[in-house]
Structures are given as structure tokens and as C-alpha cells.
Amino acid sequence: MSSAAPRSTCTNVTVRVIRGSAAQGIEFAALQFSNAGKKACELYGYPMATLRLQGKQIGTPAQPATTATSAMKLAPGGTAESRLVDYVSCQAPLSDSVRVVVPGSTIHTVRPAQLRACVLRVGKLGQPE
Template sequence: MITSHGRHPGTASQTGQAQQAAQAQQAAQAQQAGQAQQAGTAGRHRRLALLLGATVVLSTACSSANGSVTPVASAPPASSTPTFSTTSASSSVPVPASSSLITAASSSAPTKPASSPATLSKSSPPATVAGCQAVSLAVVALRGSGAAGHQYAFLQFTNKSAKSCTLTGFPGVQLLRAGAPLGKPAARADKPVTTVQLAPGRSATARLVDDSTCQAEKSDSVQIIPPNQTQKFLVPLSIRGCALTVDPVIAG
């Protein structure tokens, strides 16, 4: 039977089914294309992730060989890119044993301090004390006790200045009577000589020995010259004018 439009009902039904089949086939092809595109994108993402992981592994291995690990900043992930953790890759890279030993040896090796050049300190020489001048001395003659055939006197030199000074050696001695020499000047005794340092107010003494076995007259004074000086001191002293011997000055 033919409709008003001139088409057979069975023909229209077949045409509709053919269109639906075509549309279904197009939809399946579109779905397959989308799945293929997603698979390609996922494959690219996996390759990118593997490349990034290999870069981190190589960087960690190089840093471990030098004795220190330098963190590598990862690029920010894309919105559709899966996030991969690099912690397991970093921790799974073995550190060479030789670098650990070198690092331990370097840290435990003692550090030798830099030696500074030796400094030689020069000590200043001790100040030299000058010899006592005659004007700095007070001189007296003190009569001592006698012994069989000998008489003694002590010639005393006192530093009356404000500075220390020294005396060394023998004084010169000559007995006098009424201003005239009595006998010969005193001879020097065979005794060692020492230097005596006199602080202000301190004294040194020289012993005078008189061989009194002679029958000479007695002196009324004695002329004394301090050691290494020329000025004469005239002081009272009464002993026989026999042979005289004088000792070097000593402290006291």
C-alpha cells in the first residue's frame, strides 16, 4: 500500500534503522578516537614521568659521590599530569662506600694549627751601677782590738748619695803624725777582690793591719783614698807607725 507521500512503510523503517546504525557507528568511532587520544596522552605522561625520575636518580647519584646530596627542584606538574614521588627513587640509590670512607676520614682527621713564627724576646740588659765617687762617700777609721804583735783598724766607706754605687779594690792608706807621713803607705794584702754595691746609706769596710812589733811612734791621723779615686780623706787614728797591710773592701 502506498501512503499519501508516495513511500512504502517498510522502506521508511529500513531507512531509519540505517541512519541509527550509521549514527551508532560514528559514536563508536568517536569513542575509540577519544580512547586512543587519552591512551596517547597517558603514554606521553608516563614517558615524561620516567624521564623525570631518571634525571632525579642521576642527580642524586652524582651528589652522593661528592659526599653531599643536593636537592633537585621538580617542575610544577600539569593539571592533567599524574604526580610522582621521587623519594623512593632518591632513597634507593646506593651511596658508594668509598665516598663515605673519604668523608669520614676527612671529618675525623685532626687539623694542625698554623704555627706562628717564633718570637725572640730580647731582655733589656741590667742597668749598670756606676762606681762610687769620692763626693758620695763618708769615710771614717775605727780602731779595732789588738792581738800579739798586731793592731787593727777598720776603714769604713758609707754611701751618702741618693743613688746606689759600687766600690771595688783597695783603698790607699798613709799614717800621719803632726801632718807629716809616718812610716810607709800600706801594702795590699794577697786577697781576692770583689765589687760591693752600696745602696744609699749602706757601707763597705777595708781592714787595716799594723805590725806593731816595731818601736815606732804612734800616728794621730790617717790619710785615706777610696778605691779607684784620687781625693784624700784625713781622719783621726792612733796606731804605731810600723808596717801596714790593707785588705780589699767588703760589704759591711
């Protein structure tokens, strides 16, 4: 019996980073994953997000916000979303981009994003809000 996490079956994925609202000490962004393929596929696990400044990593990679199972089936054109929460309780530098790895995959992209490199958490996959 293997304990390896399931791999996502989505191979043609577009990634969007959408800046969200903020509250005292917290900033939010949405990480959206859209199935650009012609067949349904499934995402498993949590995305990986790492803030960058001038092409170099700053801070530590985001950790899952929960231990709950994270998976979502996507029809062609369907979108899943994971909330990226930045706890801004430090004086770390602001990023100019974020490197996002698609859940359960090695597919990655870098998108513009300005967040403070303090403590990052990613939520489980769900429907876009």
C-alpha cells in the same frame, strides 16, 4: 784591651776609721766607706792608707793584704769595710791621724787614728763587722 783597674763609681762617700782590737804584735782598725749619694754605686780596689804625725807622713803606705779582687756595690746609705792591720813589730812612732783614699778613687780624707807606723796591710772590701 786596657789593663787599667776599674774606677769606682761612688762620688759622694763618707769615710770612718774605727779603732779595733789588738793581739800580740798586731793592731786592727776598720776603714768604712758609706755611699752618701742618692744612687747605687760601686767601689773597686783597695783603699790607700797612710799614717801621719803632726801633718807629715810616717812609715810607708799600706799595701793590699791579698791579691784577690776587691769590689763592692753600695746602695744609697750602704757601707763597705776594709780591715787595716798594723803589724807592730818595730819601735816606729805612733800616728795621730791616717790619710785614707777611697778605693778606686782620688777622694781622700784625714781622720784621727793612733797606730804604730810599722807594716800596714789593708783587706779587701766586705760587709762591716
